[in-house]
Amino acid sequence: MENAEVSIDALSICLNIVGWEMMISLGFLATASVRVSNELGGGSSKAAKFAIVVIVSVSLSIGLVLFVLFLFLRKKLAYVFTNDEAVADMVAELSPLLAFSILLNSVQPVLSGVALGAGWQKYVAYVNLGCYYVIGIPVGVVLGWPLKMQVKGVWIGMLFGTFVQTIVLMILTYKTDWDKQVDIARNRVSRWGRTNNEESNHDT
Structure with missing residues (x-):
């Protein structure tokens, strides 16, 4: 990369910030996983759908606030991490x-x-x-080097991969028959229950 030291420093700052924000999202990931599985296991498809809407809405609201915040802070973000003007300028470009x-x-x-x-x-x-690996990295490589977008191109490629992943998961969630998922969950619970009983009887 051209001016690699500045580019990597700026990218490291941005990835640190993304990592902090991901801690919030990972909390919502765990919440969504537990809540949806509990509601499906309890036989309520409506409660599962309601939980999905609430959790996604809350997380998205926080994301929108941070989106606006970091979009307008731009160069000021870098000075939390560095006093280098060149790095701060690059962070502003990547904001x-x-x-x-x-x-x-x-x-x-x-x-x-x-x-x-x-x-x-x-x-x-x-x-x-x-x-x-099929979309994000190849697009990032093409944008980063043949098209000479450098670190921006690599990040755009990975961002595009995340965007495609989000769209696929949204379609998968929207198209799902949640009543059918309740039946599947009940079958799993009953099957595991029978297996545990059989093991208990065998041990005794």
């Missing part, structure tokens, strides 16, 4: 990407939590692998 990353990260992890709570771990793994 729009940082803001959009925060916005997407307020939705994507929550939808992943919904999918995990519904028992779609396999599909989440396929979506993650496809969006990042």
Whole structure:
């Protein structure tokens, strides 16, 4: 990369901020996973759908506030981490990407939590692998070097992968027959219950 030291310093600052914001989103991921699985296991598809709407809405609201905040702070963000003017200028250039990353990260992890709570771990793994390794990284490489966008291009590629992942998870969540998911959850619970009883009887 051109001026690699400044680029990497600025990217590190931005990724630190994204990491802090992700701590909030990961909390909502765990909440969504537990709440959805409990409601499905309890036989209430309406409660599961309501929980999804509430959790996604709250997380998205926080993401929107942070999106506006980081979009307008721009260069001022860097001075929390560095006194280097060149690094601060680069952080200001990357701030729009940082803001959009925060916005997407307020939705994507929550939808992943919904999918995990519904028992779609396999599909989440396929979506993650496809969006990042098949879409995100190749687009980032092309934008970063052949198109000479450098660190911006790499980040745009990964951001595009996250965007595709979010869209796929939204479609998957929206198209799901939650009444059917309740039946599937009940079958799993009854099957595990029978297995545990059989093991208990065998031990005694």
